[in-house]
Amino acid sequence: MKINTNHPAIQRLRTIVAKPFVKRTGIGLLVFFLLFGLFGYFVLPGIVKSQAEQILTQKLQRKASIGKVEISPYALSLTLRDFKLLEPQSETVFASFDALTVNISAQSLWRLAPVVQELRLSKPYVHLVRKDARSYNIDDILQMGDKQAPSKEPARFSIYNIQIDNGRIVFEDLPEKTTHTVADLKLGVPFVSSLPSKVEVFVEPMLSATFNGTPLLLKGKVLPYAEPKEAMVELNLDGLDLPRYLEYLPFQPSFKVPSARLDVHMRASFQQPKEGAAALLLSGTSTIKSLQLTELNGKSVLKLPELSLRLDRTNVLGKRIDVAQLALNGLELDATRDSKGQLSLLRLLPTSTAAGVAGARRETKVEKEAAANGTNKATNKTAEHPPSAIPQLELGEFDIHNATLRYGDEQPNKPMSAGVEKFDLGLRKIALDMSKKTVNIDEVVSASGNFQVRHDKPTGVTVATPAVVESKPATTASEAGYTVSVGKIALQNWSAKLEDRSLPRPAVTQLSPISLTMTGLSTAPDARGKLELKAAVNQSGQLAVNGALGLAPLHTDLNLDLKAVDILPLQPYVTDKINLLFTRASLSGKGALQLDQRKDGVLTGGFKGDVTLGDLATVDKLSSNDFLRWKSLYFGGVDVKLEPFSLAVDQIALADFFARVIIDPSGRINLQDIARAHPGERKSLTDRPVDASTSNASATNADPAATSVATSVATSAAASNAAANATPEAGGDPMSVEPTATSTPAAASASAAAAPVKMPPIKIRKLTLQGGKVRFTDNFIKPNYTANLMDLGGVVQGLSSDPASSATVDLRGQVNSAPLSVAGNINPLKGDLALDIQAKVRDMELAPLSPYSGRYIGYGIEKGKLSFDVAYQIADRKLTAQNRLILDQLTFGDKVDSPGAANLPVHLAVALLRDRNGVIDINLPISGSLDDPQFSMGGIIVKVIVNLIAKAATAPFTLLGSLFGGGEELSYLEFAPGSAVVPPAGEAKLKSLAKALTERPAIKLEITGRSGGEAEREGYKRAAINRKVRALKIKEIIARGESVPAEGVTVKPEEYPALLAKVYKAESFPKPRNLIGMQKDLPVEEMEKLMIANTTASDDDLTALGNARAQAVKDWLLKNGQVPGERVFILAAKPAAEGKDDKGKKSPSRVDFSLK
Incomplete structure (x- = not known):
């Protein structure tokens, strides 16, 4: 590229440079930079090295050495090589590194604060030592920081492109005799700054290391030009052995963790928008595997093959924490309550001393020794600051797979165990709002599970401990508990087994399968949900429940449907207390259960519906003979109210019933022996007495047609066996007995002291009996007597506890084929019994009663029939009874040798009582007081009959007089x-x-x-x-030639003196004479x-x-x-x-x- 030197800008620059001032200034600056470079390269490294070693040694009280200092003044970089810092008064290296390079940015000049463009540390090494309970080899260094006064303003700095390479940290724990190592440490931090700076960032966030052999990787990425600005970090941790770090819990653990490994694969994203709050978004999974928790004695508490937590970009700096999923796989939790009543899980919690200060280290045996020696140092004390409450938490899914929960109560007086095995449970969309104190769960589902409860026999003596009553302050509105709401609960294919082994024979009740669906369930006040439950009970029975359910307060509006539930599994609860064995019995019912809980905790409401106890059969436990059975005992239209209590039943129907009642040779009725006087005492109900020490009879089903039971006949016979103490009043009607009160003063006072008990309202509209059979045997009589009551049936209507009401009775049946009828009015539910009953029997054969006549009278009965009409009235606890007995053709046989028989003129009595047609018609009026403890209805009747026969010998004409008049x-x-x-x-x-x-x-x-x-x-x-006077008159009549009347003669008063004088004159005895010797005329x-x-x-x-x-x-x-x-x-x-x-x-x- 060719530069145009004739350009105006070039010409102007030449002009400026050619000026003397500019030349001198340029030469000065050149010299300064030359000197600055020479000083920085050759002089300053030595000064920095010596001063740094001196200052560090003096401040840290440790010998510090630097192998070499390299300074690049023009690049504004500093490098320290081969740094070592020894332990105090020791040659052991405390810290070291191969090289530390710091590259300072020129921005530091105009920002008046350090701006580091790059910081790079190579092969750093730190050796930390925990010397005793609370003493570390860095305590002195930490104390230096505590002594410095805090700055009023935050420090101003910027450090960019921080890099640590191949670092190593060794932590030596002398009290625990273990060493922890962080090796291969690499760290990359893009920047740490409190100043706004624009420095090129070329380092991505990253942390990698090997922690006790477990690799740790933390990677990040900075997007400085994105909107919003974002920095991301990835954390990857695999197989961290957690038990190694339990030693550093801030309390003394009461448990052991034999195994637990932690895997973390998380990503953190920090976002800073132009407007609004920053966000720290977390996503990824954390997993704890092979977690085992035991008590100190090694007893297992928790086994959890896998616990995983999954987050989907949740903002931990926001007001809501979103957890995508929490899953527990293969959970096994064991909890026990020991013999002292303490729950094992509570024993695992830290003690109050250990948990008293947050962040405090646990006290090891070394600490205890240090405390005893007075050498313990209080260091690193920090104030307790509770973490900020999380206002909202949302959990998308909480899944429990293949879990088992077990609980055992080891208290000797009530040992029991319970558990839920191999169940799956899923909770969906769980929302926790701490500010509103609400927990909302959208759905709870489970496809299988097995619930078991078992009670065991007590193993020791119960020691009563005084109850500790803790005063609880009143709960304010702000302290109110959480409101929990569940949208739907759905359990399918569950089963339950309830087992009671505390009994001589275990009682087992099974429900399987169980299907439960609940919607809209909540602890909010007056909230109403719906419930639907279906279960098979003991295989053959069915249970169905559906309706409305409320929890706060308790409210139910449920429809119950129970079908053919076998109740034999409940027999072990009573088998040791009774002498009969249930061979079959089922319970059915259908109705509505409505309950409401008042503010005082009292339940109101009740039950309306029908209940049937059907197909019941019992046998004598020792002889296996049938004892009592019926086809159906039906309660229709039952209406039970709890507060106040009342009971109304529209209809009770007992159908096809049969029973067996026996009087044993001692005169005791078997009905008295249904309940055992002492647990374990065995006695036959249908056979002769059995020695309980040798009998091992087993109860099995007997022939249903073998026997029958008659309660009414047995009761009368048992009463007749007892001698009544009431006797006829002297000179009174021998047929009328008025028992006198013979109760002792103690009995009288006890009776007077007894407060009358008010009967609750009870109404039974109709009681129906149908198809009854009764078989009665009296073994007290020799030979034995047996009677059959057949075709028993009838109706009782209008039973009520209302004193003003009375029930009508109309019963029919046969006694040994003789018709029996009972009719009248009765009120057995009244506080004082009231009745007006008439009963009739026609033409009952008397020959079968021969054992009784032989026992009491001494003569058997050859033939005869009995008819009777009885009428009983009870009012104000006073009995008035009319008993009319008609004995037709009663004929006694030969005398029977009976020690208990009275020597009575039986044949004479029969002759006196029997009319010309061979009929004996007797009326026995009886009266007495029910409050008289000596009063016995049957005994009085027998006594009257015996007295009646005795009258034939002692006062036969009195007996005749009572029948025909005269006395x-x-x-x-x-x-x-x-x-x-x-x-x-x-x-x-x-x-x-x-x-x-x-x-x-x-x-x-x-x-x-x-x-x-x-x-x-x-x-x-x-x-x-x-006679002489009449004889004289007859002579005179004959002398006159008149005939004497056939009816004889009668001497008239006017005739008597003359006739008497003639008779007197004819007498030969000396008579008084007058003076002349003649007989005197006398008056x-x-x-x-x-x-x-x-x-x-x-x-x-x-x-x-x-x-x-x-x-x-x-x-x-x-x-x-x-x-x-x-x-x-x-x-x-x-x-x-x-x-x-x-x-x-x-x-x-x-x-x-x-x-x-």
Whole structure:
């Protein structure tokens, strides 16, 4: 290229240069630059070297040496070579490098601040030593920085193109006896500046090293001319062995990490737009592999083959952190609660001392020794500054694959374990807003999982520990908890196994498969979600639940549908407490469950629907005989309310039921032995008693038609076995019993102290029985007795706890093929029982009851039929009962040798009670108080019947009097003293006696004449005078040629004195005479006295009088009473001592009757 020297600009430059001033100035500048170069190249390196070594040695208290200093004054560059810095008073190298080159930019002149165009460090080396607990070999250097006063203004500088090549850092940890090495360190930093400068950047961000053998690569890229300006960095870290660095946690760990490797592949992008805030965008993945966490004793806590975190350009400087995915693969988490009740996971947390100061190092054994020796140094203390809260966090996907969670409770009083095995769980679109305290999850899904819970047997003695009540301050609005909302939860193909091994036989309940769907679930106040659950229960059963669900407060409006759920798996909970075994039973139900929680925590609402306990069968656990079964027990229209409690049932229906009730040889009913008195005690319900120590009978299904049960018959029979303490009142009706209160004062006071319990509202509109079968056996009686109740059915309507209401009863059935009916009104749900019931049985055969008659009466029954009509009324706890028994053709057999039988005149009683048609019709009115502890309905009836029979021997005429009138006075007939003529008053008795003999053709009458005593003798003498007077009148009638009346003669009062005087005159005893020797005429009274005094009445005369009386009575009965003569017998007369017979209640002038 040819330059035009004639150009005007060239000509002007020549002119300027030719000036003397310009020449002198140019020569001066040339000399200065020559001298500056000579000084910089040859003089200044020596000065810098000596001064730098001197200053560094003095300031750092370490010997510093520089091998060579090279300065390029024109390039404004400085190079230090072979630098070494030794440890204090040691020849050990603390730090060194091969070369440090600094190239200063000319911009430093006009910016009045250092602007470094390039900084390059070759082969740097640093040796760090941790000498003891809190002492490092750089503590003295760090303390120098702490002593310097902070600058009021930030430092002004710019450093560009920073490069470190082939660096090495060795960290020697003497307390832990380990060494960490950072080798092959390469670092590239484009710039570090606090000044706006325009310097060419040719270094890209980069960091690479080998950290304890693990390669680390950090690469970046600067786009200075992009809009917005952007700098990018890539970090690649593979296989970092994390357990090596647990020693430097800021607390004493209570756990071990046998293995864990960290892989990081992240990209950071820093953007600075012209307007608005800067952004630091992170993207990439971080993965922890082969993570294992154990307790200090080596017990596994956590196994996690892989935990990965993926970010998609999230701005960590913004107000929202976006995490694309968090995934856990193969998680195994084990948590336990030890015998002291402490959770194992809590034991892994740092203690309060260790965690008290953020950033504090953990205290190793070296630190403890240093603290004990007083040599510990407090260095590097920094103030605790909590990290800034993240306002929002969004997680796109949280996936858990093939995970297992296990929990075990080792407390001796309630050991248990729970776990979820091999499950997958996915959470989608999780949003956390800390400022609003909300957590929103769009969806939770899972395709499989297995949930298990197991309770084990207690292994030790429970030690009660006092409860610690912690006072909790009131929660303010700002302290309120987070609101969690889940859009949808969908679990499919799950299963659950609930196992209770604390029982003698494990109880296992299984639900599989389980399908659960929930939408709109939230802890927000009054939020409502929807729930749909379907599960198979114990294989054959089905459970379905759907409806609305609220969490805060609790609210449910759910439809429940339970179909044929086998409840046998629940049997182990009661098997040790009962003597029966359930062989089958299922539960079904359908209805609505509505619950609401009030502010005070009380639940309101209830359940409406139908429930069926169906196909129930039980057997005797020892004999395997059937005990109780039914086809269906249906509860229709159930309405249960919780607050206040009430129960209403539209219909209860028991269909095709059957049971077995037995009285054992000791008189105990088997229903009393359903529940065991002591756990483990075994007793047969359907067989003879079994020795629990030797029996190993197993319960299996028996023939369903083998046996039957009758509760009502068994109850009556058991009651009849007990002797009632109530007795008839003396002199009262033998058929009427009024038990007297015999309760002890303690019982009375306890009864008085008991406060009345108010019954909750209970209503059962209709109770239906159908197809009932009952079989009853009494082994207490020898021989045994068995009765069958068949075709039991009927209706009870209107059951209610309302005191003003009563239920109607209409039941039908058969007792040993005899029709049975029960009808009336009852209110068993009332606080005090109220009833008005009538029951009837017709033509029940009595021969099967022969064991009972033999047991209690001593005679078997050959034949007969029983019909009865009973009426029971209970009001105000007072019982009034009418029992009418009709025994047709009752015939007793031979006497039975029974130790418990009373010696009673059974045949006589039957003869007394049975009418001419062979029918015994008895009415037994009974009354008593239910509050009397001695009151027993069945016992009283038996007692009355026994007393009735006993009356045949002790007071047969009282028995007849109760039937035909007359009472006990029918047993005798009184005569006038000395007379054998039936008095008119006695004829009424004889009429009643004749009627009884006519109606009771099986009985015979015996008549015994009685006489004796002074009054009898006086009467006998007066009767002899009367006979003589009548005899005289008969003679006079005959002398007149008149006939004597057939009915005899009657002496009229006006005739008596004349006839008596003639009889007196004819007597041969000495008589009073007058002065002339003639018999005196005496008044009637005087004549009677003299005749009585001179008349004898011997014992033979009195005996003859008694016989005459008996004959007179017999003649009357045969003639007037039409009683056959073969049924009336006269016994030899017997004397009667006056005032001694029957405590003076009877006259000795009588006849006595006896019955045979």
